[in-house]
Amino acid sequence: MTTTEQGSPPPVPGTLPAPPEEIAARVKALEAIFIEKGFVTEEAVDKIAEMYEKEVGPHRGAKVVAKAWTDPVFRERLLEDASAACRELGIGGVQGEDMVVVENTEGVHNVIVCTLCSCYPWPTLGLPPNWYKYPAYRSRMVKEPRVVLQDEFGLDLPDSTEIKVWDTSAELRYWVLPERPAGTEGMSEEELASLVTRDSMIGVGLPKQPGSAS
C-alpha cells in the first residue's frame, strides 16, 4: 500500500514545524494503535523506555533539591515560583506546565498523585514509574495516604505527622521538596543530590541517609 494513492497526503509531522504537544499526541496515537493491534505489548515498550527514563530525570530534580537545601534564597524562589526557579537551572517543560513545589517540614509530609490520569512533573522527575499510573495508587492515596505509604512504600511516618496529598494536573505539576537529612552539614551540592531519590520527590519515600549505599 502506498500513501499517495489515498487522496490525501500522509498526515505526518513532516517538515513543517509541529508544536510539541502535537508530536506527543502523535506518538501516543501510534502507541495506542500498536498496542490495540497487538504489534507490541505495553510492557515491551515500557521495558525499553525505562532504560532511558533517567535521561530526563530525576537527577534534574535532585539537583534542584540539593540547591534548595544549600541556598536559602533559591529555596524561597523555588517555593514561590518553581517553574521560574527551575528555569534558572536550565530545567523546563515543553510549554505551559507550571510546577509547584511543596515543602516537607517537621510534622508535615507531602505526597503527589494524579487522580485522573498520570500527570507528572517530568521536567524534574523524568517519566513516571508504572505504579504511579495505576488506578489503585491514584484512588487509595487520596483515601488512605498513611496506610498506602506504610504498606506499599514502607514509609512509616510518625502518627503526629500531617500528610497532605496534592493532585497534580496537566498545567499544575506538584512535586515535593523533601527534608534535608540530618548529618549532611558538610556535604557538597553534588553529594547532597545523590541522596535525593525520585520517590522522595513524589513523597512516597525519604532521601537516602548519608553513608548509605547510593
Place this chain on the structure above:
Amino acid sequence: MAECRRGPDRPPDLTERRVVERLLGELPGAGAIPRKEGELSFESPWQIRALALAVAAHDQGRFPWSDFQGQLIAAIRDWEQTPAGERGEWEYYHHWVRALEALVVDTGMAEPGEIDRRAVEEIKAGEHRRAHSHGSGLLAVDRGGG
C-alpha cells in the same frame, strides 16, 4: 489487550543499551542523535516513547530494521530539501516519528489517516482533562493522630 503473536523468544539482551545502540548505529544521521557525555539524551518523554516503540515493534518482528532505516533516510532528506523558512528546526526525533508513521502506513499496520484521527483524539482528551482542571491542589489531608 490483544494477544501478541510472537516469533521466537526475544533476544535476552534486548533490554540492554548496546542492542539499542547497535540499531541506532545503523541509522542515518547516527552522529546527529542527541547525546550527552556519550549517552542518549532526551528532552521530552515522547522522544523516549517514540524510540522505544520503534525498537519494540522491530524486536517483535513487525518490520525489518532496514525498512525503518529507509524511512528515516527519506524523512531526513525531505527535511534537508525543504527551504529553511518552511521547515521546522532540526529535531532528530521529529524525523524519527515521521519515519515511523510512514513505515506504519506503508506496511498497512495502520490506515492512512488513522494516526491523524487518533492524534486528534489524544489532543482532545488532553483538552478535556485541562478543561476539567483537576489538579485543584490539595486533595486530602491526614492530620495524624498524635
